[in-house]
Amino acid sequence: MPVAPPAPASGRIAAGAARVLALAGPTASGKSAAALAIARRQPCEIISVDSALVYRGMDIGTAKPSAAERAAVPHHLIDIRDPLQAYSAADFVADATALVAQINARGKLALLVGGTMLYFKALFEGLDAMPPADASVRDELEAEAAINGWPAMHAALSHVDPVTAARLAPNDAQRIQRALEVFRISGRPLSSFHVARQHKTGRGLAAPLLSLEPQERSWLHARIADRFDAMLAAGFLDEVMALRARGDLDPGLPSMRCVGYRQAWELLDAQAAQGGEFPLDELRQRGIFATRQLAKRQLTWLRGMPQRQVIACDAPDALQQVLDAAAQAQ
Numbered sequence: 282m283p284v285a286p287p288a289p290a291s292g293r294i295a296a297g298a299a300r301v302l303a304l305a306g307p308t309a310s311g312k313s314a315a316a317l318a319i320a321r322r323q324p325c326e327i328i329s330v331d332s333a334l335v336y337r338g339m340d341i342g343t344a345k346p347s348a349a350e351r352a353a354v355p356h357h358l359i360d361i362r363d364p365l366q367a368y369s370a371a372d373f374v375a376d377a378t379a380l381v382a383q384i385n386a387r388g389k390l391a392l393l394v395g396g397t398m399l400y401f402k403a404l405f406e407g408l409d410a411m412p413p414a415d416a417s418v419r420d421e422l423e424a425e426a427a428i429n430g431w432p433a434m435h436a437a438l439s440h441v442d443p444v445t446a447a448r449l450a451p452n453d454a455q456r457i458q459r460a461l462e463v464f465r466i467s468g469r470p471l472s473s474f475h476v477a478r479q480h481k482t483g484r485g486l487a488a489p490l491l492s493l494e495p496q497e498r499s500w501l502h503a504r505i506a507d508r509f510d511a512m513l514a515a516g517f518l519d520e521v522m523a524l525r526a527r528g529d530l531d532p533g534l535p536s537m538r539c540v541g542y543r544q545a546w547e548l549l550d551a552q553a554a555q556g557g558e559f560p561l562d563e564l565r566q567r568g569i570f571a572t573r574q575l576a577k578r579q580l581t582w583l584r585g586m587p588q589r590q591v592i593a594c595d596a597p598d599a600l601q602q603v604l605d606a607a608a609q610a611q
Contacts, residue, residue, distance in 0.1 A: 299381050299382070299385055299391065299486060299487075299488070300385050300389075300390050300391065300611070301381050301385075301390070301391040301392075301393065301486065301488040302319075302325075302390060302391075302392050302393070302488060302489055302491070302607055302610050302611070303330075303392075303393040303394075303401060303488045303489065303490040303491065304316055304319075304392065304393065304394045304490075304491050304493070304603070305330070305394075305395065305396065305398065305401055305490060305491070305492050305493070305583060305586075305589070306396060306492055306493030306494060306579070306583075306594060307396060307493075307494070307495075307501060307575075307576035307577075307579040307580050307583075308344075308396055308505065308508075308540075308572055308575055308576050308579065309501060309504040309505045309508050309572075309576070310396075310493040310494070310495065310501065310504075310576075310594045311493055311594050311599065311600075312394050312395065312396065312493060313344075313346060313350070313394070314600070315493065315599075315600060315603045316354075316392055316394040317350060317353065317354065318600055318603065318604060319392060319603065319604065319607045320353070320354040320392070322604060322607070322608070323390055323607075323608075323611070324388065324389045324390065325354065325384075325389050325390035325391070325392045326354065326355040326356075326357065326380075326384045326387075326389050326390075326391060326392065327354055327355065327356045327357065327392045327393075327394050328357045328358055328377055328380050328381070328384075328391055328392065328393045328394070329356060329357065329358040329359050329394065329395055330358075330373070330377075330393050330394060330395025330396070330397050330400045330401055330404075331343070331358075331395040331396060331397050331400075332368065332373075332397040332399075332400065332535070332539075333536075333539045333540075334358070334359045334360075334395075335358060335359065335360070335361050335362045335368045336360070336362055336363070336364045336536045336539075337360045337361075337362065337363055337364070338363075338364060338520075338523070338524060339364060339520070339524070339536065339539070339542065340520065341512050341515050341516060341517045341520045342512055342517050342520060342521070342539065342541040342542055342545075343539065344508060344512070345359065345360075346359070357376075357380050358373070358376055358377070358380070361376075362536075364524060364530055364534065364536035364537065365529055365530060365534065365536075367535055368535070370399050370400055370403040370408060371403070371408055371410075371411075373397075373400045373403065373404070374400075374403050374404050374407075374408065377393065377400075377404055377486075378404070378486065381486065390611065393488065396579050398579055398582030398583065398586075399582075401490070401582075401586070402582070402586070404485065404486050405485050405486060405487075405488065405490075405586075405588075406485045407485045408474060409473075409474040411463055411467075411471070411474050412463060412466040412467050414462065415462060415466055418462050418465050418466060419458060419462055421465075422434070422458050422461055422462060422465075423458070426454065426458070431451065431452050431453075431454045431457055432451040432452065434454075434457050434458070434461065435449065435450075435451040435452075435453075435457050436451075437461070438457055438460055438461055438464075441461075441464050441470060442460055442464060442470030442471055442472055444470065444472035445460045445470060445471045445472045446460075448578060448581060448582065450574060450578070454533075454538075455533070455535060455538050459471070489590065489606075489610035490586060490588055490589040490590065491589070491590050491592055491603060491606050491607065491610075492583050492586070492589040492590065492591050492592065493592055493594035493599070493603070494580060494583060494591050494592070494593065494594060495593065495594055495595045496593045496595055496596070497595055500595040501576055501594075501595070502573060505569060505572045505573055505576065506569050508572075509541070509565060509568050509569050509572060510565070512541070512568075513561070513564075513565060517541065517545070518545060518559070518561070518564070521542055521545040521546060521549065522549065524537070524542075525546065525549060532546045532547070532550075540568070540571045540572050540575050541568045541571070541572070543571070544564060544567040544568050544571055545564055545568070547567075548560060548563060548564050548567070590606055592606065
């Protein structure tokens with residue numbers, strides 16, 4: 282059963298006042314299993330830090346926690362948006378801040394778990410109010426991209442906002458467009474709105490951060506492949522086809538640009554245009570490659586968080602290390 286979005290918080294949580302622990306890591310690093318293990322040791326509720334889990338009807342391709350897992354421990358910020366709706370980092374900060382206060386009021390630990398690093402960064406460091414979307418500017422950018430291609434737009438972004446460009450893939454149209462839009466509207470690079478200000482203003486939530494990171498990248502790659510194969514076997518393609526059949530979704534939406542969904546949608550478009558049997562092997566190859574690229578970006582983000590405590594997720598005793606670190610953090 283979906284957990285309702287939190288009620289508005291009565292005020293910002295003072296740094297250091299909250300009982301909260303953050304558990305981050307790239308996709309397939311074992312975050313969910315570690316979080317459930319922590320929950321078996323101490324009363325807590327899990328706040329999802331994942332930009333894909335917010336969407337209803339996107340269960341298989343997001344590796345959403347099972348009904349049994351969600352029954353074992355309360356999970357929040359899952360299934361709170363329709364795929365047609367947007368969910369921003371600012372939305373996440375407001376919701377997560379309110380939830381931490383409510384969970385603490387119930388005498389429990391708030392356990393932040395996920396791999397959307399922008400959400401973690403926004404929660405820890407705060408975000409300046411960015412300019413709202415401007416349809417005319419977006420139309421201009423879309424027209425330019427149609428002529429020049431998104432890699433060229435990415436190159437243009439690198440000149441005005443090299444920090445943001447460095448963390449985006451050349452074909453990440455959604456985020457490149459937003460970064461260029463912000464620059465054209467405000468004259469400021471998007472990265473300037475994400476600057477850490479906690480030490481200056483006291484904004485942000487202070488929390489221990491445990492980071493699951495592999496010593497051997499091949500270990501993570503094998504887990505990514507296994508997970509994608511399991512998703513395909515569980516009916517991932519049928520899930521995407523059901524979303525397409527709604528008729529109101531398109532591949533430009535943030536929800537449909539999630540890893541796996543984007544690749545499946547593109548191949549379904551190609552099949553519709555060319556006919557023939559669906560290239561399931563190609564979906565597997567593209568999906569695994571895209572997930573590896575996502576994991577690489579997640580690790581890059583994590584290396585920019587010097588406060589994190591790194592735990593080798595491919596170590597034989599990784600789970601025990603997480604439990605020990607979680608106990609020491611309280």
